[in-house]
């Protein structure tokens with residue numbers, strides 16, 4: 001199992017200067033290496049309907065640039081630009097490897113036939129980071145002992161170890177990155193054991209979850225979690241700070257101060273949202289053995305008028321987090337096709353047409369429940385076919401059910417240990 005733990009660093013002002021210089025030099029080198037690759041590509045290709053006069057290469061065509069040629073060029077880079085001698089060699093290789101994987105993701109489709117976008121040049125304001133590929137190994141560039149991280153060519157940096165590194169895990173990599181409020185280190189931790197997933201015949205509880213804009217999610221038991229709307233709540237403050245920023249002289253000292261304020265606000269909103277996602281995910285995983293969710297087309301939904309709300313709830317990020325938490329805790333998740341889940345009746349299966357504005361599902365069979373609850377029940381039905389779950393599926397259609405929506409308090413689940 002692979003985990004990433006992130007800790008804040010407490011570097012001295014001199015170390016901050018070194019870290020920033022490394023980031024900037026590696027950024028330039030990345031851009032140079034990318035331009036080398038793009039140049040080779042442009043010179044050896046011609047659009048099919050163009051005259052060769054238009055796209056005839058001028059001069060000698062350079063050799064194909066790949067990771068190996070670029071890595072062997074590092075020696076020459078250090079001769080031409082002596083500043084690169086002060087950077088730990090493995091970090092420079094990792095920088096090129098990162099480019100290499102971006103490049104391959106762009107040109108070579110993966111199993112599903114999807115490709116990434118064209119690698120972009122990194123701007124000066126882009127977040128810079130660099131990786132030490134080995135930690136605590138002989139000849140490694142980074143050593144962590146206690147709360148001191150010893151980095152080759154940088155020195156000893158204090159790490160704020162707000163939680164211990166879990167037992168049984170080996171530190172594989174250390175990535176140093178800068179954020180709006182300081183420098184951080186992310187350790188990739190590896191444990192050779194694979195967490196065993198729950199066998200299918202041992203599933204005792206299952207639920208379907210329906211995500212929405214009105215309520216963050218509704219489970220098949222009718223419990224729901226409210227949308228926290230972190231971005232909407234922060235919008236007024238953000239707007240004020242951003243208009244302050246617009247009044248400053250560009251790139252002046254005060255402008256930079258204000259820009260950092262705005263960046264930290266955004267960071268705060270992102271962290272609040274992530275924390276909330278983890279709390280909900282742990283609550284679900286602790287309460288149920290199997291969680292059935294809908295495979296949504298979030299990219300498509302985010303192009304509509306509801307974009308801001310949809311991106312603010314960030315279901316996609318949540319579903320990813322939930323799946324990761326479930327794997328870690330040995331529970332199961334299942335994505336199902338969401339088509340028709342809000343239309344069909346969970347009691348009798350009849351179609352009950354309704355628009356988005358209709359929030360209550362009321363069927364001729366006597367079932368009157370919240371619309372999201374009905375979808376959650378449908379999802380559960382769809383995903384739990386053939387599973388030995390005692391109580392699942394539709395509600396008893398003979399008795400009309402009163403809607404009971406309990407807003408779950410998540411505070412208690414925050415510190416629930418997950419074994």
Ligand SMILES: [Zn+2]
Pocket residue numbers: 345346347348349350363364365366367
């Ligand atoms: Zn019905």
